[in-house]
Amino acid sequence: MTLALEAVSVTRAGAAAPLFAPVSLTVPPGTVTTVMAPSGAGKSSLLAAIGGHLGPGDLVSGRVTLDGADVLARPAEARRIGLMFQDALLFPHLSVGQNLGFGLAPEVQGRAARRAAVAAALEAAGLTGFEHRDPATLSGGERARVALMRALLARPRALLLDEPFSRLDTDRRAELRRFVFDHLRQAAVPALLVSHDAADAEAAAGPVVRLQPA
Amino acid sequence: MIRLVPPLVALAIVLPVLAGLAGTLAAAFGHLPALGFTGPSLDPWRDLAALPGLGRSLWLSLATGLGATALALLAAMAAAAALWPRLSSGAAARALAPLLAAPHAAMAVGLAFLLAPSGWLARLASPWATGWQRPPDLATVNDPAGLALAAGLVVKELPFLLFVLIAALRQLPVAQAMAEGRALGYRPAAVWAFLILPQAYRLIRLPVFVTLAFAVSVVDMAILLGPATPPPMAVAVMRWMVAPDPAGMLPAAAGAVAMLGLTALAALAWLAGERLAGMAARALPLAGRRRGPRATLAAGAALAGLAWLAGIAALAVLALWSVAGRWRFPDPLPASLSAAAWAQPAAGWGEPALATLGIGAAVTLAALALAIGWLEAEDRGAMPRARWAVALAVLPLLLPQVGFLYGVTASALALGLPGGAAAVIWAQLLFAFPYVLIALSGPWRGLDPRLPATAAALGAGPWRRLFTVKLPVLAGPLMAAAAIGLAVSVAQYLPTLLLGAGRVATLTTEAVTLATGVDRRLAAVTAVLQAVLPMLGFALALWLPGRLFANRRGLIGRGAA
Amino acid sequence: MRLVAAALALSLATPALADWQATLDAARGQTVYWHAWGGDQRTNDFIAWIGAEAERRHGVSIAQVKLADTAEAVTRVVAEKAAGVAEGGAVDMIWINGPNFLAMKDQGLLHGPFVADLPNAAYVDLSPGAAASLDFTVPVEGMESPWRLARFVLVHDSATLPNPPASMAALADWAAANPGRLTHPVAGNFMGATFLKQALVELAPDPAALLAPVTEAAYGTQTAPLWDWYARLRSNLWRGGRTFPENESAQFRLLDDGEVDIAMAFDPAAPAALVEQGLLPDSVRVFVPEGGSLGNISFVAIPFNAAHRAGAMVVANLLLDPAVQARMQDITVLGSYSVLDPARLDAAQRAAFAALPTAPALPTLDDLGPTLPEPHPSWMTRITEDWVRLTAE
Structure with a gap:
């Protein structure tokens, strides 16, 4: 699966000009492309446009394709483009296991099979037996790993990473980057990372694109 | 489907109010074809002008409404200035909760039992301090000037205004403003008066205008605490509406229109006052003034304390009377206790309590469903997040109830909607929906948008996002909004009276009826129940989310408080 | 035939x-x-x-x-x-x-x-x-x-007022001697209206005229003594005649509290029943003006x-x-x-x-004396209107 952007730009509701100059890029499967920009330049809006999370009235121009098929006309839930935020946002009302189950692709059927898939994902994240934990009791790194596994369990066709490492302390950061990028490669998912940390781009070992003002 | 919500709200909430206004206006100018009157004619106005004591009635409504609102706001601001850091704690919310939850009617009955010449205060002080063997001939309630009514409104509205003021202050950098102001040489009172309170006031204007409109046009509290000869205008209009002579319907409509005008006048006066106060708050520091109105703030804080005490004592005397046996003046406490009034639900409070609960549940659920639909429709871009839409939704709160309920009753009849519980539920919804919407919209719009986005990225469609993510995460605010809806429903007097066709007796209508009855104990039981029901709702709203999500720390603290 | x-x-x-x-x-x-x-x-x-x-x-x-x-x-x-x-x-x-x-x-x-x-x-x-x-x-x-x-009766507490006044005219004299101890429900309430009608029937120059619908001329003649009487009475009423109880029940409460000495009812048995419920003292008794009182069905x-x-x-x-x-x-x-x-x-x-x-x-039928006929309803409407006007000023 390949994610491609062709001259994509975003204009917020009511604004006269787009947030940034049109962006074009291609992300092959299992690779990570990094978008760098100072804060406020519209990085998060770019990800929202790709994922389908813009508010009513916001406008996207250009094309976003997965293996050549345009996804912009589809609602977010039909695009199968995963998301990972900087706080590794978990649903606060669900347990760790329920969070993973929420994402688990519907193709996995039967209670035992689904439970096994969740347990396997936790094991892969080094969190065996965490099914019934309250997400609020997890450390930042643990939450990030659960969030990644949750995103991957949904069998995404692409993944968007919104500064997922910026809240972690430096030594944890390197460890988590390795964990995330290894899993992305294994799953052969194309990923788009936005960050303002050059070390992130370096670790991602993929192309770097800079957002330019419109 | 969600697209149906905006038109549904328009049809169920906005249209009836506008139709009610139009019907009232038409009847006021002599046009009521159903009764054989075709206008236009000024006769209703001539009849209204001939109403004995009209001028006094109008003046009473205006003066008590404006005065009570101004006093309550001033006292709330002074209390906030005096107690601020401590007020932001949960203890303040708990201290205010009983007064917030108790409806106006219950509070009025309690205050009457407290303040009347034969009331608890006089009993506690007699005869040892006052020498009174019999109650003095003093009009401490139902006084011709409406002072008791104004006092009652202050006791009831002050906690509400203080509550919204605390919420506003939480959004402001109060400590920082205080530090900066003092560094510039301003006394703390001046920092509050010139810096913090003007900012906070801007955030609570809507609740203040709602309070003003309510205070000018209040009916139940005015019946219980206000003068009767002549009564405040809203009561006079209500009396005319239920008078036997159908020709009286036209002047009643004219009176209802006069109430609209009076409320507009009060709002204009208030706007003028706002402007003056705003100018003073800006001009005084520029003129070099560094001292604040310390004495005024101290007096206001004292008034707030007194009003709080009076409210608590009023609820206490209700509880006491509800279990009193024989209790004659000047005994400070009942000579005997008796559970008789409680023991016979069939004799009075049973059916009204059930009716109140049933209607309250229906109103709360409907208001909650409409508010959720409204906010979700906004989220999905099915309706604009526009000020005018919200203004229309809160319109019923900014208009005097007598001003349009007359027309609403007439249109309900014309539509063939039989008077009774269904009509009452609908009429109460007009008032419960805006409150629920206001209470819910803050937390709803404050919900982290990345939560539903994450769910969508995981393949969850809009309905699954609503039911499995948004609503559970907002369980606390939802319960709080439900509790507010229930409290609003329980408190409604005029909609219940007018649209219930007399068939629907709730605790509120019973409390007002029984308050002038011979047996204080029965009145006390209904008033206590009326006050307890919303309190239970609020307690449940605080307790239930904690129970449901006992193991979810991320949700605790998002609760109702 | x-x-x-x-x-x-x-x-x-x-x-x-x-x-x-x-x-x-x-x-x-x-x-x-x-x-x-x-x-x-x-x-x-x-x-x-x-x-x-x-x-x-x-x-x-x-x-x-x-x-x-x-x-x-x-x-x-x-x-x-x-x-x-x-x-x-x-x-x-x-x-x-x-x-x-x-x-x-x-x-x-x-x-x-x-x-x-x-x-x-x-x-x-x-x-x-x-x-x-x-x-x-x-x-x-x-x-x-x-x-x-229904019969109009007055109610007194025999412990505080052993000898109540015997007519509506005497009631005004008693009130003058005991200011603030008498009141009546608002005239918009049927009990208050009946109190005024009882006085009207006793004081009108020609009570028979009251049985016909009211006319302007008859109203002036027949009610003049009533309004004279009321003007004399009002300032001596409870709260100076500025405030009135909502209904007879509210007035019974005033009687029990000792705020007033006299209450009234349109049901001769009501006071006895209230005594039984512990809402009035045992010493409460019913009395009727000596010329009889209004009654209706x-x-x-x-x-x-x-x-x-x-x-x-x-x-x-x-x-x-x-x-x-x-x-x-x-x-x-x-x-x-x-x-x-x-x-x-x-x-x-x-x-x-x-x-x-x-x-x-509980009075016996003998205690109640003769029943006086109610005036035509139009009289009550006029009296109520005038009373409202009078007290709204």
Whole structure:
């Protein structure tokens, strides 16, 4: 699966000009492309446009394709483009296991099979037996790993990473980057990372694109 | 489907109010074809002008409404200035909760039992301090000037205004403003008066205008605490509406229109006052003034304390009377206790309590469903997040109830909607929906948008996002909004009276009826129940989310408080 | 001629009795919404008992709609007529009399005549001019059915006021000597209006003129002494005559609190019942002005569009049952005097009335003295208006 952007730009509701100059890029499967920009330049809006999370009235121009098929006309839930935020946002009302189950692709059927898939994902994240934990009791790194596994369990066709490492302390950061990028490669998912940390781009070992003002 | 919500709200909430206004206006100018009157004619106005004591009635409504609102706001601001850091704690919310939850009617009955010449205060002080063997001939309630009514409104509205003021202050950098102001040489009172309170006031204007409109046009509290000869205008209009002579319907409509005008006048006066106060708050520091109105703030804080005490004592005397046996003046406490009034639900409070609960549940659920639909429709871009839409939704709160309920009753009849519980539920919804919407919209719009986005990225469609993510995460605010809806429903007097066709007796209508009855104990039981029901709702709203999500720390603290 | 009369009587009587079974059949299973003033708990309890009795005997249940003011029910029917609701109206039966009856009768808002169709109407004296044939001087004409007697009485606490004044005129003198210890309900309330009417009847130069509808000239002449009397009285009233209790119940509370020395009722048994409930001191007694006091009959009427007309007729008939009337007159139940004509009862029925218990605060019929007729309702309307104008100033 390949994610491609062709001259994509975003204009917020009511604004006269787009947030940034049109962006074009291609992300092959299992690779990570990094978008760098100072804060406020519209990085998060770019990800929202790709994922389908813009508010009513916001406008996207250009094309976003997965293996050549345009996804912009589809609602977010039909695009199968995963998301990972900087706080590794978990649903606060669900347990760790329920969070993973929420994402688990519907193709996995039967209670035992689904439970096994969740347990396997936790094991892969080094969190065996965490099914019934309250997400609020997890450390930042643990939450990030659960969030990644949750995103991957949904069998995404692409993944968007919104500064997922910026809240972690430096030594944890390197460890988590390795964990995330290894899993992305294994799953052969194309990923788009936005960050303002050059070390992130370096670790991602993929192309770097800079957002330019419109 | 969600697209149906905006038109549904328009049809169920906005249209009836506008139709009610139009019907009232038409009847006021002599046009009521159903009764054989075709206008236009000024006769209703001539009849209204001939109403004995009209001028006094109008003046009473205006003066008590404006005065009570101004006093309550001033006292709330002074209390906030005096107690601020401590007020932001949960203890303040708990201290205010009983007064917030108790409806106006219950509070009025309690205050009457407290303040009347034969009331608890006089009993506690007699005869040892006052020498009174019999109650003095003093009009401490139902006084011709409406002072008791104004006092009652202050006791009831002050906690509400203080509550919204605390919420506003939480959004402001109060400590920082205080530090900066003092560094510039301003006394703390001046920092509050010139810096913090003007900012906070801007955030609570809507609740203040709602309070003003309510205070000018209040009916139940005015019946219980206000003068009767002549009564405040809203009561006079209500009396005319239920008078036997159908020709009286036209002047009643004219009176209802006069109430609209009076409320507009009060709002204009208030706007003028706002402007003056705003100018003073800006001009005084520029003129070099560094001292604040310390004495005024101290007096206001004292008034707030007194009003709080009076409210608590009023609820206490209700509880006491509800279990009193024989209790004659000047005994400070009942000579005997008796559970008789409680023991016979069939004799009075049973059916009204059930009716109140049933209607309250229906109103709360409907208001909650409409508010959720409204906010979700906004989220999905099915309706604009526009000020005018919200203004229309809160319109019923900014208009005097007598001003349009007359027309609403007439249109309900014309539509063939039989008077009774269904009509009452609908009429109460007009008032419960805006409150629920206001209470819910803050937390709803404050919900982290990345939560539903994450769910969508995981393949969850809009309905699954609503039911499995948004609503559970907002369980606390939802319960709080439900509790507010229930409290609003329980408190409604005029909609219940007018649209219930007399068939629907709730605790509120019973409390007002029984308050002038011979047996204080029965009145006390209904008033206590009326006050307890919303309190239970609020307690449940605080307790239930904690129970449901006992193991979810991320949700605790998002609760109702 | 006699044959014609007999035929006429038959044609009137036979179908009615035959119809009664049809009425009973139609009524079975109905719920009668009885709109009745709800300010008196004993009356509410009695209505609840009647409901149980109607259910047991005829399968008809009663839902009492408790009114603060009977006018609310009238307004409801007016509004329904205005909205074109000619069938299935919300009000099935109203406890009514006086101006409310006149208003509904004049506007064609009542069903009837129906009283002659009620089998138990045979126990009532319905001859022209009889008490149950006139309601505040307005001919009833079968449009409402009687159920209880009302008499205006004054109430005092014999412990604080052993010798109450003997007339309305004397009441003003007493008030002058004891300022602040007398009041009356607002005139918009029937009790307050009755207080003023009692004074009017005692003070008017020609009480007979009050039986005709009011005219401008008659009003001026007949009420002048009343307003003179009231002007003298008012400043000596409780709260200086600026504030008045809402109704008789509120005034009873003032009596119990010791705020006033005198209360009033339109039900001679009410004070005794309140003593029994612990709401008035044991020393309370009833007194009546020496020339007698106003009295009238309470009726029930059926609106033209009542949804449960048959059920309402069954209840109206049940209210006239001799056993029901005897229970109603029982002080331990309601203590309201019967509207039945003793001459039309048999010995057993009369004995039931004779065996009723008594109480110290309960007056005997002898204590009550003569009944004075109510003035035409138009007088009350005018007096109420003038009083409202007077006190609003």
